[in-house]
Structure formats: structure tokens, C-alpha cells
Amino acid sequence: VEFQWSDDQREFRAGLRRLLAARAPVSRARELAENGTRHDPALWRDLAQQVGTHGIAVPEAYGGSDGSWVELAIVGEEMGRVLLGGPFLSTVVLAGEALLASGDPAACEEHLTRIVAGELTAALAVAEAAAGWDAAALQTTAAGSRLTGTKEVVLDGAEADLLIVAAQGEDGPSLYLVDGAADGVVRTPLEVLDPTRQVARVELRDAPATLLGAAGSAAAVLEHVLRVASIFVAAEQAGGSAVCVEMTADYARTRRQFGRVIGAFQGVKHRLADAAVRTELCRSTAYWAAWQVPGSDESYLGAAVARAHNNDAYVQTAKDAIQLHGGIGFTWEHDAHLFLRRARADASLLGSSRDHRARLLPLVAGTGTVPATPRPAGVLA
Amino acid sequence: MIALTDSTPPTQLAAAVHAFVEEHLPAAWLAAARADDWVTVTRLREDPDGSSEWWERLGAAGLATPTWPVEYGGLGVSADTAQVVKEALATYDAGRGDVDFISIALAGPTILAHGTPEQKERHLKAIALGKERWCQLFSEPGAGSDLAGLSTRAERQPDGGWLVNGQKVWSSYAHLADFGILMARSDPSLPKHRGITYFLCDMRAPGVEPRPLRQMNGDAEFNEVFLTDVLLPDSARVGEVGAGWAIGIATLMNERSGLSGRPGVGPGRADALLRRAQETGAWESPVVQDDLLALVVRERANQMMTVRAFAESGDAAPTAEGSVRKLANSTLLEDLATYGPEVEPYGGTAWSGELPQVTYDFLDMKKLSIAGGTSEIQRNIIGERLLGLPKDPDPEKDLPFEDRTRS
Numbered sequence: 001v002e003f004q005w006s007d008d009q010r011e012f013r014a015g016l017r018r019l020l021a022a023r024a025p026v027s028r029a030r031e032l033a034e035n036g037t038r039h040d041p042a043l044w045r046d047l048a049q050q051v052g053t054h055g056i057a058v059p060e061a062y063g064g065s066d067g068s069w070v071e072l073a074i075v076g077e078e079m080g081r082v083l084l085g086g087p088f089l090s091t092v093v094l095a096g097e098a099l100l101a102s103g104d105p106a107a108c109e110e111h112l113t114r115i116v117a118g119e120l121t122a123a124l125a126v127a128e129a130a131a132g133w134d135a136a137a138l139q140t141t142a143a144g145s146r147l148t149g150t151k152e153v154v155l156d157g158a159e160a161d162l163l164i165v166a167a168q169g170e171d172g173p174s175l176y177l178v179d180g181a182a183d184g185v186v187r188t189p190l191e192v193l194d195p196t197r198q199v200a201r202v203e204l205r206d207a208p209a210t211l212l213g214a215a216g217s218a219a220a221v222l223e224h225v226l227r228v229a230s231i232f233v234a235a236e237q238a239g240g241s242a243v244c245v246e247m248t249a250d251y252a253r254t255r256r257q258f259g260r261v262i263g264a265f266q267g268v269k270h271r272l273a274d275a276a277v278r279t280e281l282c283r284s285t286a287y288w289a290a291w292q293v294p295g296s297d298e299s300y301l302g303a304a305v306a307r308a309h310n311n312d313a314y315v316q317t318a319k320d321a322i323q324l325h326g327g328i329g330f331t332w333e334h335d336a337h338l339f340l341r342r343a344r345a346d347a348s349l350l351g352s353s354r355d356h357r358a359r360l361l362p363l364v365a366g367t368g369t370v371p372a373t374p375r376p377a378g379v380l381a
Numbered sequence: 382m383i384a385l386t387d388s389t390p391p392t393q394l395a396a397a398v399h400a401f402v403e404e405h406l407p408a409a410w411l412a413a414a415r416a417d418d419w420v421t422v423t424r425l426r427e428d429p430d431g432s433s434e435w436w437e438r439l440g441a442a443g444l445a446t447p448t449w450p451v452e453y454g455g456l457g458v459s460a461d462t463a464q465v466v467k468e469a470l471a472t473y474d475a476g477r478g479d480v481d482f483i484s485i486a487l488a489g490p491t492i493l494a495h496g497t498p499e500q501k502e503r504h505l506k507a508i509a510l511g512k513e514r515w516c517q518l519f520s521e522p523g524a525g526s527d528l529a530g531l532s533t534r535a536e537r538q539p540d541g542g543w544l545v546n547g548q549k550v551w552s553s554y555a556h557l558a559d560f561g562i563l564m565a566r567s568d569p570s571l572p573k574h575r576g577i578t579y580f581l582c583d584m585r586a587p588g589v590e591p592r593p594l595r596q597m598n599g600d601a602e603f604n605e606v607f608l609t610d611v612l613l614p615d616s617a618r619v620g621e622v623g624a625g626w627a628i629g630i631a632t633l634m635n636e637r638s639g640l641s642g643r644p645g646v647g648p649g650r651a652d653a654l655l656r657r658a659q660e661t662g663a664w665e666s667p668v669v670q671d672d673l674l675a676l677v678v679r680e681r682a683n684q685m686m687t688v689r690a691f692a693e694s695g696d697a698a699p700t701a702e703g704s705v706r707k708l709a710n711s712t713l714l715e716d717l718a719t720y721g722p723e724v725e726p727y728g729g730t731a732w733s734g735e736l737p738q739v740t741y742d743f744l745d746m747k748k749l750s751i752a753g754g755t756s757e758i759q760r761n762i763i764g765e766r767l768l769g770l771p772k773d774p775d776p777e778k779d780l781p782f783e784d785r786t787r788s
Contacts, residue, residue, distance in 0.1 A: 003692035249768040263770035266761070273760035276768055277705050284686035288646065298646075301681070308678040357674035364652055364677050365659070365670075 048118025436511025454509025
């Protein structure tokens with residue numbers, strides 16, 4: 001039932017929060033961003049092997065713990081609280097879910113099990129200059145088992161071991177596995193607004209590839225991935241927004257001006273109260289979406305509402321945090337801008353607010369249809 | 382009373398309520414509801430000759446107040462179960478309406494939590510059966526947001542009773558009420574929060590005079606209530622002498638929680654506006670589409686938060702968290718009503734025949750951002766109780782009430 005946390009879920013969250021507070025506080029995200037690595041391999045391994053974050057929503061057959069999107073949302077929220085960078089979203093959520101939804105047991109056996117174990121990183125390459133996630137509009141082509149085209153803003157595309165690439169094949173848009181180190185793969189890291197996450201342009205020049213799942217199945221698989229990743233990102237946005245409120249409330253309780261702590265002034269108090277309300281809404285949308293049955297209209301609705309709401313809400317809360325910190329909030333040293341950068345980057349990741357509002361049209365205005373996902377019941381089974 | 386428990390599956394619960402309604406609802410009402418003739422339903426609801434028997438049957442079955450204990454006219458079930466009942470009744474618009482909100486959501490729970498056994502016996506069943514209607518006598522011309530500044534006096538009489546003098550305002554439906562929940566100052570020598578006592582005031586007692594106030598939307602739901610030498614017995618007192626503030630706050634938390642809408646995620650006011658825009662043709666504009674979708678998103682988000690609040694709080698008493706939902710929902714409803722005229726021909730500013738709904742809603746929109754504690758007061762509550770910010774300064778908080786500056 002929605003919003004009824006089990007004891008296991010509560011313990012999982014508490015354990016993860018403790019670990020991340022000790023090993024990956026925001027100061028660590030800043031340090032990894034400044035030295036350009038963004039990624040802490042020791043933490044990555046421990047998250048995979050000790051906490052089990054990488055297999056939290058993966059069937060036991062592939063080494064996972066067979067949890068649901070609710071557990072995945074918990075991971076997203078907790079990672080969002082500390083601005084954890086590195087390849088979790090790209091590898092576990094985007095690539096992992098694409099593998100699962102592809103219905104390709106051999107590929108899952110070979111790659112998903114290694115993702116779950118923390119031994120493989122992967123990236124999902126879909127967007128192009130002239131196409132977002134609309135598989136039909138993709139320009140990258142597959143000729144036999146060789147791909148040609150240019151993928152933009154590929155999350156962790158420069159460093160991932162494995163690429164999953166969407167391209168036009170003979171039977172329509174399909175997904176392909178490409179070794180990141182293969183000949184014909186040219187990867188160019190881009191400069192990024194959010195320094196905790198790496199984004200690259202990936203050029204495929206007659207690069208060798210293997211078909212993933214059935215030919216022509218990319219649209220349905222990507223729709224599945226978009227929904228689950230939207231829920232993960234929405235939860236991440238809720239976590240980040242919550243920390244913005246918490247750190248600003250801490251500051252407003254201690255910073256003194258005019259002989260009082262500034263939190264006593266209604267101009268400060270009311271802006272912070274609005275941010276708190278907005279954050280509760282962020283949590284509520286992300287959790288509600290996570291609790292719906294994957295593949296259902298409710299799940300589709302939840303993911304769209306969560307992103308349409310949380311994209312703008314997190315940016316606003318991050319802005320409020322800077323405003324209420326005053327000058328100190330505008331400095332490089334203060335963490336507030338790291339949250340604003342993440343908030344803005346998240347708001348463009350896998351669809352803008354406007355894109356997600358438009359996704360509601362089939363359900364609320366009776367125009368268009370809800371896109372299909374593959375074997376909704378089988379994905380998690 | 383019908384047999385409903387928390388272990389009854391929701392579909393069976395709903396089916397039992399539907400069966401009950403179809404057997405007992407007046408035939409004309411049932412027929413009008415089935416024909417989607419809500420104008421007739423509203424007329425029948427508001428006609429006491431036609432509806433009082435139904436309210437009595439509904440109450441006798443425990444369906445008007447399902448969460449209350451069985452001995453006081455309820456079914457003793459959880460809020461979740463009560464919600465299923467409420468939704469089933471809503472299909473026929475056969476549940477108790479806004480006019481009974483104060484009786485059922487505020488007076489009843491306060492009496493249940495703080496009343497004497499005699500008060501519970503005297504009032505709760507009568508509320509459940511629709512035989513008693515209640516109003517709220519809290520706000521005063523000089524005590525709105527600063528409710529603890531109220532100055533209506535309750536003076537102890539030699540026989541132990543109380544003599545009440547003062548003026549209340551914004552009392553919804555006071556002109557129709559049998560009783561009022563009343564906060565009055567019993568000891569002006571104490572600081573303002575400490576000298577208040579809570580009473581159940583008989584609205585028929587000599588000296589009680591409600592005068593309807595015409596509101597900006599044309600309705601006259603609110604009243605001023607003049608209390609002149611009203612004698613109340615000590616048995617009308619709720620809680621200890623001087624304990625009225627805490628009891629009043631509990632009542633207000635019920636109000637904020639109750640004003641925040643019912644749980645469920647689905648088509649709501651924004652969707653209705655979207656339909657209307659499709660009817661009027663305003664929907665053809667992609668700009669209007671995006672505006673309306675943004676309102677749909679906000680309404681669904683608020684619904685998800687309400688579902689979450691109900692799930693996480695269970696049957697616990699309302700807390701400051703109700704302020705979060707009250708603020709979010711009153712702001713959204715205000716924004717929806719502000720946008721409404723955009724989809725209407727001539728912006729709903731000129732019409733023939735009946736007042737358009739969007740125009741009524743436009744004129745009604747500020748109500749919820751003011752009633753039950755203004756949005757500014759809700760922000761104070763959220764800032765102070767949920768975020769731990771210091772309380773707004775009140776230099777007269779600790780002064781004896783009688784020594785404070787008068788406005």
C-alpha cells in the first residue's frame with residue numbers, strides 16, 4: 001500500500017544514510033568534482049557488495065535482491081541528499097533497467113550480473129542533436145552489426161565500460177551493446193554545469209555492436225527506462241530539496257542580524273516554509289510514483305507528475321537556499337551552488353517539466369495514447 | 382447500524398454502503414442522483430422536510446461519523462475505512478455537507494477528546510443523527526490571526542455558572558446552529574494564552590444573537606454573533622478553567638486537516654477546468670494547454686501528499702503537518718480560481734442567466750487562504766513547529782491580558 005514503509009525499508013534507508021554521511025558527504029562530492037574523477041571506486045564497490053544498492057530492484061537470478069522501485073526511490077533520495085556523483089544513475093538505473101527490460105537473458109547474464117556486483121559501468125546513449133528520447137526520430141543507423149551516428153549528452157559516456165546505444169536498424173529503432181573501448185567509438189567529455197556528473201558526446205564510426213533484445217524493441221524499452229529513471233531522479237530531487245531546506249533552516253536558527261536570529265523574521269521564515277511545503281510535495285510525488293505497479297497507467301502518471309513538479313521545485317528550493325544565506329550563499333566555498341547546479345542539470349535530464357506535462361495529455365485530456373512498455377509484469381519477475 | 386469493520390475489504394465496504402443508500406435514500410433523491418441531476422439533488426439536500434429523515438438513518442447506521450466509537454453513533458473504524466464510506470456516499474451526494482463540517486469535523490472530535498461523559502452523551506449521537514448543528518465562536522473583530530487576544534468575557538457566577546459577554550465573527554452557519562464551540566476569557570489577570578476557557582454554547586440561550594454578514598461572493602454563510610449577558614451552566618464547560626487555549630488549538634488542527642481535501646489521486650478541480658476549456662474552445666491554444674497541465678500537475682501533487690499524510694499519520698491526531706497541506710491546497714485552489722475566467726467567454730465578466738461557476742469561484746477564492754488560519758499564520762506554524770525557527774515575537778505574550786495594548 002502506498003506510503004506504508006516496511007521495517008526493512010526503514011532500516012535500509014537508515015543504513016544507507018549513515019554510510020553516505022560517513023563516506024560521501026557533500027564535501028567529498030566537491031573534492032571528487034574538483035579533482036575531476038567524480039567517482040569513488042572503493043565506495044562504489046562497497047555500495048554494490050555490502051549495501052546492495054546496485055541490485056536493489058534486480059531479480060535474484062541476476063544477483064539482485066528482487067526489491068521494487070520503492071527501494072530504488074530510497075536510494076535515489078539518499079544519494080540526492082549528498083549529491084553523490086559517479087555512475088550509479090547511468091549504470092544501474094539507465095543501463096541496468098534497459099538490460100532488464102530488453103528481455104535478453106544472455107545479455108543480462110553477461111552484463112547485469114556484473115553491474116549488480118559493482119564490476120561493470122555502463123551508459124545509455126539515446127539523445128541526438130535532432131532527437132530526444134523519440135526512438136522514431138533517431139538518426140544513428142545500424143548497418144548489420146555496425147553503428148554510425150553521434151550521441152549527445154551521454155551520462156558517463158566517456159568512461160563507461162559498456163555502451164547501450166539506440167539506433168535505427170532494419171526492423172526499426174533497436175538497442176545495441178557496444179564495447180566502450182572498441183574501435184570506431186570516439187568519446188569526448190563535455191564541460192558540465194553539474195560537476196558531480198560527467199557527460200560526453202559519443203561518436204560511432206562504423207563501430208562494432210551486438211543487438212540487445214529483439215530488433216525493433218527500442219521504443220518500448222526506452223519508455224520503461226524513462227519511467228523508472230524519472231522516479232529515481234524525482235526522488236533524488238526530493239532528497240536534494242530536503243537538504244536545501246535543512247541547511248537553510250540550520251543557518252536561519254543561528255545567523256543573527258538586528259539582534260535576532262534571522263529565522264525570526266517572517267520574510268525569511270515564510271520563504272523557508274514555502275520551501276518546506278514544496279519539498280514535502282517532492283517527496284510525495286516521488287514516493288507515490290514509486291509505489292505504483294510498473295507498467296500501469298498510474299505508474300506513467302506518477303512518473304510524469306513527479307518530474308513535472310520536482311524539476312521546477314528543486315531549482316526553486318536551491319535558489320531559496322542561496323537567497324536566504326545571503327552573500328555567503330553566493331560564494332564558491334558554500335555548498336548551495338552545488339545543489340543549484342545539480343537541480344538545474346536534473347531539470348534537463350530525461351525531459352523538462354514541459355515535456356513531462358505534455359506526457360499527461362493522453363490521461364487527462366484524452367489526446368494521444370500512453371506509450372507501451374515491454375512485458376510490464378515480466379520486467380520485475 | 383450496519384456491520385462494517387476495518388477488516389471488511391474495501392469493495393465489500395463500498396457495496397454495503399451502496400446497498401444501504403439505495404434502500405434508504407429518498408426515492409426522488411436517488412433518481413436525481415442516478416440521472417446526474419445535481420441541481421435537484423442540491424435542492425432536496427437543502428430541504429429539511431425531505432432530508433432530515435435520511436440524515437437520521439445515515440447517522441443511526443453509523444455512516445455519518447464512522448470513526449467515532451459505536452456508543453456515540455459511529456462504527457469505531459479507521460480513517461481509511463471511513464474514507465471508503467465517504468466516497469461511496471459521494472456517488473449520490475448523500476453524505477453530510479459543508480453546513481455540518483463544524484459539527485462533525487470540529488465540535489464532535491473536540492467533545493470526544495475533551496468532553497465529560499455527560500457532554501458526550503448529550504451531543505455526539507445528536508450530531509451523528511443530524512439533529513444538532515454546530516458553529517464555531519472563536520474569532521472576534523479584535524482577535525483574528527492573534528486568536529489568543531480574544532476578549533469575550535466569561536465571568537464566574539456565584540452558582541458556579543458563567544456570564545458571557547462579547548462579540549464573535551466569521552461564524553459559518555451560526556444563524557442555523559443549535560450550539561457553538563466557544564472560547565472566552567475567564568481570567569484577564571493571566572497572560573493571554575492562560576486565561577481562556579472552552580465552552581459549549583447553546584445558541585438558543587437568551588442574549589445570543591447571530592447576524593449574517595454578506596460576503597464578497599454574495600453568499601451570507603458567515604455571521605457576527607453578539608453575546609449579551611448569556612448565562613451558561615458550568616456543565617457547558619469543556620476541560621479545566623483556563624485550559625481553553627490548548628483545546629482550541631486541537632480544534633483548529635482538526636480544521637486545517639479537514640480543509641485540506643480528501644485522499645485519492647484522480648481527476649479534480651483542475652481537470653474540471655480543463656474540460657471546461659475544451660468546451661469553450663480555449664483549449665485550442667497551446668499556451669492554455671500548458672497552463673492547465675501545470676495546474677493538473679499541482680493538483681495531483683497535492684493529492685499525492687494528502688494520501689501520504691493519511692497513510693503516514695494513520696489515525697493519529699492532526700499535527701502541524703496539516704498546515705503544510707492547508708497552505709498547499711488553499712494556494713492551489715486560489716490559483717485555479719484565478720485562472721478559471723481565462724477559459725470562459727468574456728473572461729466570465731458578462732453573462733446572461735445564472736452566475737457562471739468560474740465567476741463564483743473567482744469571487745470565492747480568497748476564502749480558504751484566510752479561513753482556518755491565514756496562509757501567513759500557516760507559514761509561521763510550519764516555520765516554527767516543523768523547521769524549529771524561533772516564534773514570532775509577541776512583546777505582550779507574558780503580560781496579564783488586562784494590561785495589554787488595546788487595538
